[in-house]
Amino acid sequence: MDAVSIPALSDLTTEFHVVALPLVTRFRGVETREALLLRGPEGWSEFSPFVEYDDTEAATWLAAAIDFGWREQPAPVRDRIPVNATVPAVTADAVPGVLARFDGCRTAKVKVAERGQRLADDVARVRAVREAMGPEGRIRVDANGGWNLDEAEHAVHALAEFDLEYVEQPCASVDELAQLRTRIRYMGIPVAADESVRKADDPLAVARAGAADLIVVKAQPLGGIARALEIVADAGLPAVVSSALDTSVGLSMGVALAASLPDLEFDCGLGTASLLAADVTASPLTPRGGGLPVARVEVDATLLERHAASDERREWWTQRLRRCHALLAG
Incomplete structure (x- = not known):
């Protein structure tokens, strides 16, 4: 992704939420799935690299989140x-x-x-x-x-x-x-x-x-x-x-x-x-x-609040977002 086309960090953090969702059964060694959700001009998007991934790998996931939330997508050929x-x-x-x-x-x-x-x-x-x-x-x-x-x-x-x-x-x-x-x-x-x-x-x-x-x-x-x-x-x-x-x-x-x-x-x-x-x-x-x-998803404010991650985890994801944004912009 071209650095000049990346939204400012302030644009990404205008409306974002960190959630922790329980799993029905253990999967990939985890029992709770964390994700950071962002709202862009095109709608809601997600940044959720697994926690063990380093910033370089995670930055690619952020590029995808920006692409989906801030860019027009290809026309679907099936519904x-x-x-x-x-x-x-x-x-x-x-x-x-x-x-x-x-x-x-x-x-x-x-x-x-x-x-x-x-x-x-x-x-x-x-x-x-x-x-x-x-x-x-x-x-x-x-x-x-x-x-x-x-x-x-x-x-x-x-x-x-x-x-x-x-x-x-x-x-x-x-x-x-x-x-x-x-x-x-x-x-x-x-x-x-x-x-x-x-x-x-x-x-x-x-x-x-x-x-x-x-x-x-x-x-x-x-x-x-x-x-x-x-x-x-x-x-x-x-x-x-x-x-x-x-x-x-x-x-x-x-x-x-x-x-x-x-x-x-x-x-x-x-x-x-x-x-x-x-x-x-x-x-x-x-x-x-x-x-x-085939459709975009609208989030539910009540569910975002119910499944909000702890303040500590929200801060962890916020800092990760900042670092990955810097990698893409730099």
Whole structure:
């Protein structure tokens, strides 16, 4: 983002709120999701990099928040986005309860390779999803780069009986992804890249290396909708739009991205508001009939007050906003 096009910090802080939203179940190691919401000329936007991210990485998320709140967005080419259910690394007996929160979803993304768990836990969880969804349901698994090459190959073999749609970020490096894709090509299970796109210095390296069959894109980590659309076009691969456990405001950014993609072959990972026990709007973007409407979200003042973060956390986020704004402006 060009420094001259960045709003002044005073413009960003005219109306902003820091919220702490409880989760229904532990996800990504957290039980409460914090986010900073800002209102720009185009509407509400969100800045919510995970707390462990450094300022350099977080500044890209701020660029996305500015883009969505202060810039006109591309015209949508669809008015509804099909989404998948997201199943955290829960025990197999908890799977039906998780899926019940995702109304009408025909696809489930299942978290695997959770630290402290075994492959047997993953197999049991995916089996429970297949049993709950039946033969017509689609199942994709997401390892978040948690396996090495040999572990990933072994895991794909162990999970193949459940008819996987694809396996997402099974290994951390582009080279490992490329090797795994070669090893399992005969099985017909595609490889998707997520972290190798959104956390990479060069998000197109995975496409040039032939290391993935499709890419996962997220609006906030990639710096906004326009930048994400550029990456998809330059990669020349099918794309799945996903989220980062956003509030409904952040999810509306992802929905706008999915709505503006020329082609949308896969259900998107934008139904994660179903994992939140609270939200910032009276009409949260939770799946209905397996999809989400394409629309901006209006926040509810009562909910903002009810779920306001502590003064200490608000100050932490305020200082983070200042530092990240300085990086973008400087």
